[in-house]
Amino acid sequence: MNANLLDLFWEGFTMESYVQIDAHSVLIRLQPAADHLPCCSGCNQHTLAIHDTSTRRVRERDLFHYRVWLDVPVRRVR
Secondary structure, eight states: OOHHHHTTTSTTEEEEEEEEEETTEEEEEEEEOTTOOOBOTTTOOBOSOEEEEEEEEEEEEEETTEEEEEEEEEEEEO
């Protein structure tokens, strides 16, 4: 997989790594892009004050014949 191509699909994130789970599934771990500051979902203000981070696993659209899962870090900001 080409990381530069995959970066186009998840704005604000870059691909950290990927692993093939089984013959038809792949797990892609994302990380926040260094050039994107976290943004408050309430007021849309950018901030550096991150309260905590958790990881969500979400199902993405298929990529060729692979089922794609994403581990996406979710940052809570102050």
